[in-house]
Amino acid sequence: MKIALLGCGNVGTEVVRLLDAQRSDLEARVGEPLELAGIAVRRPGKDRSDLPVDPSLFTADAIGLATRADVDIVVELVGGIEPARTWITSALELGKSVVTGNKALLAEDGASLYEAAAAANVDLYYEASVAAAIPLLRPLRESLHGDTVTRVMGIVNGTTNFILSRMTQTGAGFAEALEEAGDLGYAEADPTADIEGYDAAAKAAILAGLAFHTRVTASDVYREGITEVTAADVASAKRMDCVIKLLCIATRDADSVSVRVHPAMIPNDHPLAGVNGAYNAVFIEAEAAGQLMFYGAGAGGAPTASAVLGDLVAVARSRRGGARAVPQSSYAQLAVRPMGEVITSYHVNLDVDDEPGVLAEVASVFAAHRVSMRTVRQSGRGDDAVLVAVTHPATDAQLSATVAELAKLPTVRRVDSVMRVEGELGRWAETGAA
Structure with missing residues (x-):
């Protein structure tokens, strides 16, 4: 089964090495040898003598390699939107399965790639696009x-x-x-x-x-x-x-x-x-x-190459058996909520004047926007006076409006930081203790 490799950087180099080092095991898992048909790079003449591959396999013609009649699977590891989208789409339309780690392209225009794969009844795998070696997708x-x-x-x-x-x-x-x-x-x-x-x-x-x-x-x-x-x-x-x-x-x-x-x-x-x-x-x-x-390990040449090889074996076995893996599904068609409607909690750190009534003034702003304070802690004196509040969950829009108004209070010298909070805060949240 012939493989076209597009890109031979950090990850591509490790893919080449793993294909060579695990050649016999990969053949046993797939049922036939996996053979590199070519490697598309920017500079084919660069010295790559450290790689276990025939130098004649390197080419600058990525689209030509991806659409060659004898290629079964295309592995795209260049990244970016174009020309990677054109290479992948062209390969899929010609009935070639594709393995990619291109998170930017999948996040921007994955729909067109899924549709091209479905139309040609071939596989599109991309485990390496998220969290490298971790089996997640x-x-x-x-x-x-x-x-x-x-x-x-x-x-x-x-x-x-x-x-x-x-x-x-x-x-x-x-x-x-x-x-x-x-x-x-x-x-x-x-x-x-x-x-x-x-x-x-x-x-x-x-x-x-x-x-x-x-x-x-x-x-x-x-x-x-x-x-x-x-x-x-x-x-x-x-x-x-x-x-x-x-x-x-x-x-x-x-x-x-x-x-x-x-x-x-x-x-x-x-x-x-x-x-x-x-x-x-x-x-x-x-x-x-x-x-x-x-x-x-969520990054690095070898861990990411491990994910690529895992996809490559799965795609090759699927292709050899005449089957197709579970396709990407979008049947639910759920709406995506804007951030303002998302329920969150905040940790708000304020640099305040050291005088009576500041806490009440700050609390009134939270109350005006219907944001409940889970805990509040005031410490320091004089120029070092700070007030830290942690809220109960409220919409992000409510919290943002609260912080914007707090910044306008005469007794608030500066909003030092605003941080969202996830999870239960335990003893500090129960008591307000430092």
């Missing part, structure tokens, strides 16, 4: 196909999780932790997609679409990054027995779904709180299965 698409998933919450970006973990462990500021992530290879030269939440938002769209059988695109996902998270926020979370994580949260009710990515405080006893470094974890709740958690 196939359980959502197949293992939980007979259940109703109600919530997906997870850490799906290793770079931001490393940064927030270091801020928690060392007390470092954001800039310092980002620099360390770059030095260790966890952050790209341009880390915007990671630290601003775009990468996680694309993954959230893919997860929500599979979990809720509804078309969800990246533009449907509410997104905030971690660039505004400060060492003071991390310290405040610690006082509450919490940590701060960049979370992807997707929930379903009877007739709609909500999908969001933003930093949030979660209690230390939450299963996601102990996920540190560049690791990923996703917490799934389903009506019959209950609570499930998937954890592991």
Whole structure:
């Protein structure tokens, strides 16, 4: 069975090595050999003598390779929207199955790819697009196909999780932790997609679409990054027995779904709180299965290549047997709720004047917007006076309006930080103790 590999970067290189190292095992699992028909790269003449492959297989003609008559499966690992969309669509239309890790394309225009695959009766697999080596998408698409998933919450970006973990462990500021992530290879030269939440938002769209059988695109996902998270926020979370994580949260009710990515405080006893470094974890709740958690290496060449090879074997076996895997399903057609209607809790840290009546004034603003305060703590004197409030759940619109009005109070010198809160807060929330 002949494979066209589009892209030979960090992940593609590991795919080539694994195909060679596991050749006999892969043949036994599939029932026939998996053979590279060609590898599309930008610079075919580059020295790649360290790879166990004939140099003549390298080509700059990606579309020519993807549409070659003798190719059975196309593996796309270049990323981006175009020309990857054209390559994949052309291959599918010609009856070739496709394996891809292209989260950006799937989140923006997965619908057209699913339709092309269905029309040609071939497979489109993309396990590597979310959480690398963690078996996550196939359980959502197949293992939980007979259940109703109600919530997906997870850490799906290793770079931001490393940064927030270091801020928690060392007390470092954001800039310092980002620099360390770059030095260790966890952050790209341009880390915007990671630290601003775009990468996680694309993954959230893919997860929500599979979990809720509804078309969800990246533009449907509410997104905030971690660039505004400060060492003071991390310290405040610690006082509450919490940590701060960049979370992807997707929930379903009877007739709609909500999908969001933003930093949030979660209690230390939450299963996601102990996920540190560049690791990923996703917490799934389903009506019959209950609570499930998937954890592991969420990035890196070898882990991602592992997911690609898993898909490749599944697609090859399906193709050899004349069958087709479970297709992507969007029958539910649920509406996507705007962020303003989503129910959340907030942690609000205010720099206030040290004078009588401030607490009452602040409380009146919360009350005016019908937001109940779960706890409130006032500390410090003079220029160091601060007031910290944690709310009961309310709509995000109510909470946002509350914060906007608080910022206008004469007795509020500054709104130091605003952070959403997920999960039960335990003793601090019950007593307001620091």
